[in-house]
Amino acid sequence: MIALLSYLHRYIIRSYKFLPPSFVFIAGIVFIYSVVPNYVMNSYAFSTTFLFIVTVILCHMFMHIEILNQQFITVVHSNSIVKVFIAKVLYCWLFTMALAVFAIFYPVVIQAFNRQPSLEELAIAIVFHSISSFLAIAITCWFNKKFIRSQMLSFFSLSLFVVLTLASHGIGQSLPAEIMPIIYVLPPLNNMIDVLVNYDTVTWSYKAITLAGSFFYGLIFMLAFFYMINKKRL
Amino acid sequence: MLLNEKLITLNGISKQYGKQEVLKSVSLTINRGDCIDLRGYNGAGKSTLLRIICGLITASSGERIVHYPNIVLGYAPDTLPNLRMTSTEYLTHMGSISGMPKHILLDRIKELHEFFYLEQSHTLKIVDFSKGMRQKVNLMQAILKKPDLLVLDEPLSGLDQESLKHLLVALKKIKDEGTAIVAAVHASTLADVLEFNSYRIDKGNLIRYTNEKKMTKQFAYELQCKLSTKCFTALKAQFPDVIWLNDGELIRFTVMQKDYRPFILQLTHEDGEIIHLQRKDITL
Numbered sequence: 001m002i003a004l005l006s007y008l009h010r011y012i013i014r015s016y017k018f019l020p021p022s023f024v025f026i027a028g029i030v031f032i033y034s035v036v037p038n039y040v041m042n043s044y045a046f047s048t049t050f051l052f053i054v055t056v057i058l059c060h061m062f063m064h065i066e067i068l069n070q071q072f073i074t075v076v077h078s079n080s081i082v083k084v085f086i087a088k089v090l091y092c093w094l095f096t097m098a099l100a101v102f103a104i105f106y107p108v109v110i111q112a113f114n115r116q117p118s119l120e121e122l123a124i125a126i127v128f129h130s131i132s133s134f135l136a137i138a139i140t141c142w143f144n145k146k147f148i149r150s151q152m153l154s155f156f157s158l159s160l161f162v163v164l165t166l167a168s169h170g171i172g173q174s175l176p177a178e179i180m181p182i183i184y185v186l187p188p189l190n191n192m193i194d195v196l197v198n199y200d201t202v203t204w205s206y207k208a209i210t211l212a213g214s215f216f217y218g219l220i221f222m223l224a225f226f227y228m229i230n231k232k233r234l
Numbered sequence: 235m236l237l238n239e240k241l242i243t244l245n246g247i248s249k250q251y252g253k254q255e256v257l258k259s260v261s262l263t264i265n266r267g268d269c270i271d272l273r274g275y276n277g278a279g280k281s282t283l284l285r286i287i288c289g290l291i292t293a294s295s296g297e298r299i300v301h302y303p304n305i306v307l308g309y310a311p312d313t314l315p316n317l318r319m320t321s322t323e324y325l326t327h328m329g330s331i332s333g334m335p336k337h338i339l340l341d342r343i344k345e346l347h348e349f350f351y352l353e354q355s356h357t358l359k360i361v362d363f364s365k366g367m368r369q370k371v372n373l374m375q376a377i378l379k380k381p382d383l384l385v386l387d388e389p390l391s392g393l394d395q396e397s398l399k400h401l402l403v404a405l406k407k408i409k410d411e412g413t414a415i416v417a418a419v420h421a422s423t424l425a426d427v428l429e430f431n432s433y434r435i436d437k438g439n440l441i442r443y444t445n446e447k448k449m450t451k452q453f454a455y456e457l458q459c460k461l462s463t464k465c466f467t468a469l470k471a472q473f474p475d476v477i478w479l480n481d482g483e484l485i486r487f488t489v490m491q492k493d494y495r496p497f498i499l500q501l502t503h504e505d506g507e508i509i510h511l512q513r514k515d516i517t518l
Contacts, residue, residue, distance in 0.1 A: 004331055011319075014319065015318065067315035070317070073314075076308070078332070081290075
């Protein structure tokens with residue numbers, strides 16, 4: 001796995017394709033914290049959402065970064081298509097974790113908050129950013145050229161899915177009660193944001209259920225993806 | 235290690251892309267030490283069959299049985315992509331992914347560079363390589379770890395005469411060590427030099443050549459043409475066996491020998507213009 005991660009790292013870093021989305025994320029964070037002071041958990045709610053969107057873009061790019069012939073070669077050498085895709089998913093998550101660390105600690109370092117965040121708040125911010133990124137990767141895997149032949153179509157349908165996810169609360173309220181449960185198919189990102197925005201008022205059990213629910217939602221999507229990719233191949 | 239030990243068996247493999255059936259109930263057993271070359275025109279299904287043999291794509295129906303549990307496969311696709319890595323970096327990554335110990339890997343990479351007369355540059359990246367140099371790296375990665383089965387897709391394309399000789403020597407050596415080789419080729423070079431068993435893929439069927447069958451030279455003609463829709467429709471109706479592909483504003487036809495003369499006559503009669511014509515040896 002380390003050999004695969006090391007290869008992907010060199011391949012991706014030398015492609016320079018990661019630069020525009022990473023730059024947008026870093027510039028966005030710097031811009032937001034140029035105005036002070038900011039509320040701690042509300043700011044982390046914003047960066048969690050921002051990370052979700054940027055992770056979707058980065059993951060879609062990383063999944064398609066290898067030319068098909070090179071994918072064949074990598075799979076033959078690693079002797080497992082699932083191993084190759086696990087490495088891609090893991091690399092993407094580690095890459096976005098570097099962005100998450102920046103988003104969490106940059107405002108602390110430049111003292112952009114109205115007060116210094118507690119250790120508990122920092123730990124919660126790390127966990128929520130990690131799960132937001134994991135959730136984004138788990139969904140993006142499915143908008144793969146292996147399942148949707150046209151890369152353009154796969155990206156547009158993924159974008160639509162992200163918009164629906166971000167707007168799920170509003171959509172849920174405007175839907176008739178009988179079909180409202182359909183929004184539970186969408187990733188529970190808004191529930192995570194609610195917890196961060198109302199951090200001081202929600203109970204610990206609600207926080208735990210939201211986190212566990214989001215994690216298992218991502219896990220189910222990801223395991224199903226690995227099962228399908230193993231069945232379908234390249 | 236036993237010669238004739240079964241490595242992979244394909245039973246009744248079919249493959250469809252949309253409505254087009256590329257392979258029809260193909261059965262093939264590959265034993266250790268076997269050398270098989272697959273021939274056929276462009277789009278006949280050679281690459282698809284090779285990918286199924288390697289387990290890279292699934293068949294629409296039929297089964298692929300791997301008899302040897304820890305089989306080591308070597309696979310060289312028709313082209314290696316333009317990578318922003320030196321050949322040494324690339325081969326080190328591929329060797330590490332396949333689990334080769336570092337000290338053995340570095341010696342092997344050096345040995346392969348010397349064997350293929352490729353300079354082990356620390357600065358020149360594959361993206362700056364010529365087609366022939368990329369093809370050499372492609373073959374080097376396929377034989378990095380001694381494979382039980384080596385699968386080559388058009389291994390000779392882009393190689394100069396000198397490199398071609400080296401490749402044939404390398405394949406002979408690999409073959410003598412007991413590695414099974416399956417290669418897709420246009421020409422009969424491999425079969426002539428390395429005594430391969432030749433198969434042909436024709437309309438999705440895998441047909442074996444027997445020694446009794448006389449190997450007659452046969453050609454296919456690739457034409458790039460500029461023509462009106464009316465002319466194209468007429469040609470399509472009159473020559474159903476001719477393969478065609480859109481190539482920008484042009485149409486690329488692959489015409490078999492039997493259709494060549496009437497096709498050209500009809501094309502010119504309908505005011506079609508031939509931009510490029512190439513004859514290819516597809517000796518059956």
